Amino acid sequence: MESSSRSVTRSAASHGGGKRGPVSSAPSSSIHSLSADLLGFCFSRLDPSELVRCAVVCKLWNKIIYSSTLMRDLYEKISLHGRSSSNLSVPVEASMKRYFEKLALEQHRLSFLGSSSEVHQWRGHSSRIDLCxxxxxxxxxxxxxxxxxxxxxxxxKCLKEYFNLNKDAMVDYDFDENKIVGLTGSQICIWTLVSGKGIFRSHEGIFSRGICMGYIDPEAVVGCDDGRAHVFDMYSGRCTRIIRMHGAPVSCLALTEDQLVLGGSNFGTVTVADLSTGEQLALLKSSFSNTGMKSLCFNSHSYLLYAGSTAGYVHCWDLRTQRSLWETRVSPNVIYSMRHLVTDSSTLAVGGLDGVLRILNQSTGEILSCFIMDPCTKLDGSSVSRSPLKIKMKGITIPADTEIHRIPRDRRPPITCLGVGLRKIVTAHNEKYLRLWRFHHSLDGIVNNS
Incomplete structure (x- = not known):
């Protein structure tokens, strides 16, 4: 987001004329002081992925991006189907929005198919990082x-710190634009994102040891080692219901917007239950008896559920039919984390004990690419010498059938957690550092083949 804003600001400055106005004591450098026409001109110089990111900054930017004349001109210039050949019943703004979002997603997908990536590594904490x-x-x-x-x-760069004052370390958490919701071994805690102030703690002793957590306003769900899921109202602090999920610990959780709670177990099964009533609706099973579920990922657009197992399998079910679509063993070891971009139904990032970052096809389970670090390649040696806590290196691809045990462990430390953004992936490795993988792809190939 920052790069897009800086690009807009620089472009505006370069076209603002050479004359200076009268000196004023009030700040005049805010980007919000620019006219809609000038902002539209600046936005027209960005690529689709930057446009999509800028469009969610505020309502004003969203309106300018999808309604300005300059943006319509750009849309008709790069689209093979201009306004004259488009569906006249669809507003131009809506058509533009869909087109640029589709273009950005295609750029995102193709970036993961490249042969290399930039990897930024920095020391994030004084102790081991296990969540990101x-x-x-x-x-x-x-x-x-x-x-x-x-x-x-x-x-x-670090923007803010949030302190956990509980006796137990954080077990799981997630966040949105307003708050952070976290789970310790025995409590749910909430912090405001902007101020960092803790605003809620559930009473201790309400549930046994919590293992995993998920939330959709206004409820948070905790998966526990007794096989039950505890549902909390995040604003009153009350435990509103307890759902029996498994006869074994609930090892991983996912929630859907239509009030379903999905819980994986060490038995290799996933229970689907109604969040509002606690009724069990389905039991999804693996074909392999020697595997337990370690991570879950649900795609709300395709309605597909993905599970990573302790035996290195990734499983996929269609929740509409409750049928298994595919099962692929992508790793010889446990899969700790799986994520995808919220609006993307094409690629799935997978990481686990073997330390290889894999990109899978969401529809088929095919391994599209595998990435590891190339520690011999430092892209910016001068910055490394000045700041040993932050380095920039190169990520390289390896064939999917590579014998992983032959690759040195320092090139593939275990991936304990990962997160996916537009053309980027962040990974944690149960060490003191974080890694940010940046993937690039030329827009020209997309436009020419669209």
Whole structure:
């Protein structure tokens, strides 16, 4: 988000004329002081992925991006189907929005198929980092030191710290534009994202040891080691219901917007239950008896559920039919984390104990690319010498059938958690550092083949 804003600001400055106005004591450099026409001109110089990111900054930018004359001209210039040949019943603004979002998603998909990537690595905490999340250009990391830190995905700089005052370390968390919702071993805690102030803690002792957590306003769900899921109202603090999920610990959770709670177990099964009533609706099973579920990922656009297992399998079910679509063993070891871009139904990022970052086809389970670090290649040696806590290296692809055990462990430390953004992935490795993988692809190939 920051890079897009800086691009807009620089472009506006370069076309603002050479004359200076009268000196004023009030700040006059705010981007909000620019006219709609000038902002439209600046936006027309960005690529689709930057446009999509800028469109969610505020309502004004969204309106300018999808309604200005300059943007319509850009749309008709790069689209093979201009306004004259488009569906006249669809407003031009809506058509533009769909087109640019589709173009950005295609650019995102193709970037993962490249042969290399830039990897930024920096020391994020004084102790091991086991959790990370990526949302709207922001990275949230959590470690054993009971501190969560919010980072800019553009600059990798720390923006804010959040302190866990509980006796237990953070087990799981997630965040949105307003708040952070976290789980310790025995409590749900909430912090405001902007101020960092803790605004809620559930009473201790309400549930046994919590293992995993998910939330959709106004409810948070905790998966516990007794096989039950505890549902909390995040604003009253009350435990509103308890759902029996499994006869084994609930090892991973996912929630859907239509009030379903999905819980995986060490038995290799996933229970589907109604969040509002607690009724069990379905039991999804693996074909392999020696595997337990370690991670879940649900795609609300395709209605597909993905599960990563302790035996290195990734499983896919269609929740509409409750049928298994595919099962692929992508790793010889446990899969700790799986994520995809919210609006993307094509690629799935997978990481686990073997330390290989894999990109899968969501529809088929095919492995599209595999990435590891190339520690011999430092892209900016001068910055490394000045700041040993932050380095920039290269990620390289390896064939999907590579014998992983032959690759040195320092090139593939275990991926304990990952988050996916537009053309980027953040990974945690149960070490003191974070890694941000940046993927690139030329827009020209997309436009020419669209």
């Amino acid at each position: 999340r990526l949302r709207r250009g922001l990275i949230l990391s959590g470690a054993e030191d009971k501190v969560m830190r919010l980072w800019s995905a553009e600059s990798c």
